[in-house]
Amino acid sequence: MAVNARSRIINTLIVLAVVFIAWELASLTLSIPYYILPSPSSIVLATTRYPQYLLINLLDTLTHSLIGLSIAAAFSLLLSIPLAYSEGIRDAVYPLITGFNAIPRAALVPLLALWFGLGSVPKVLTAFLIAFFPILVPTLTAMVTLEKELWELLQSFGATKSQILLKVALPRAMPYFLSSLHMGLTSAFVGTVIAEMVASDKGLGYVILSSTSRLDTPLAFSCLILLALITLIISKMLGIIERRIVKWAYRVNA
């Protein structure tokens, strides 16, 4: 297993190295201007030129994304309880939520900036608005799809609907909730970066916008790579927490 995992990582790194070398060679031989498609070496150079600047803006984007994600997670979990409890509430509210989800949330950023000014609030709100739907749907679905037999068994104990919901449906939905956080995480980053591009002077979204306007394309690429890396790292960390909390869902023999 360990050997396998290690060789898998090595294989991935080899593929990555090949891609970057090919890219570097292509930039050199085809002499593509750096402001159209920068070579990997120029991206590395751009990154090392402004490490502190990039780090501060990366942390800014990360913080707002994580706050947005946390609010989305709490909101989805809390909302899924009344929605799962009553079919009436579900029928009334769910179409509104799906309807809202049909609005391209990026289009709301100018409005959010108008209402809340530039800065943190529109970023967190955009991250939240994009992230909550992909968390709510699987959580709610898991809660309302309890097997009929299990439901009857619990009723035979005399369980009330709220007991079934809190003691069975909610813990049963936990693996779905936690795995939906991965989806929510990438959505939250999308939300923050969009808001940074439209209504902020901080964060990697803003750095991408300002660097491309100065034709400093290598710096924009550096931001893209940093965003991908940080998302992957947080996602891995979520995965570790997930496996701890809902160990039972993975049937791991501890």
Next chain:
Amino acid sequence: MITVKSILRLRNVTVRYGNGRHGGLVAISKVSLDIMPGQVVGIVGKSGCGKTTLLKVIAGLIKPVEGEVIFNGDEFDGSHRRVGMLFQSPLLLPWRTVLRNILLPIEIAGEDVNKYVGRALELVERVGLKGFENSYPWELSGGMQQRVALCRALIHKPLLLLLDEPFSALDAITREDMWKLLQEIIVHEGCTTILVTHDVREAVFLSDRVVVMGGKPGTIKAEVNIPFNRPRDIRLQYSKEFNEYVSTIKELISG
């Protein structure tokens, strides 16, 4: 004459599924049944004859449109505290340990769980799972999971144990082990038991009385008393008498 008061009495019970205005589907019609305390009653019949419906009525999960269910002298009021159920699937909660699964009915009833830990451990030992109290259901085999489910059904000392095809998902050897175990438990706990099954041999081996259901809508077609003494040895099923009961009941089912 001394009459033993029945623990469960069904009078002209009729159940209808679906919309009443258009008639709906009548699942069982005018079923009357008296069950004495401590009796083991097997209910057999073809698929769709309403035997599971009948069990659900007894469990209070379905309200009959007509007729009455009298439980322990009172009209059944929907309080389920005295009923234990076991289904084909163990339906254990995978995030709870064996012990906490067994204590779930107590927790739901809002009683002090600590008072029942002793009883839970005793049941675990009796079904041969000592040492697995803190295991998770997914660490156990199918037969072991079903034993846990049996403990859960028995934790609150039910007057009535309701079994719905409890062993049909198990292999033949495990199933016979479960027959022996169930018989021991029934004798020890003294609870009245209703067993719905497809398996006529299982019904004959475990029951004092086998009720044959059939028709659409389902009605009780016949009843057969099974007079073998308890405890019954597993080899009883190879005896001529046992097999005569089995073939009689099979004929009643298909006839």
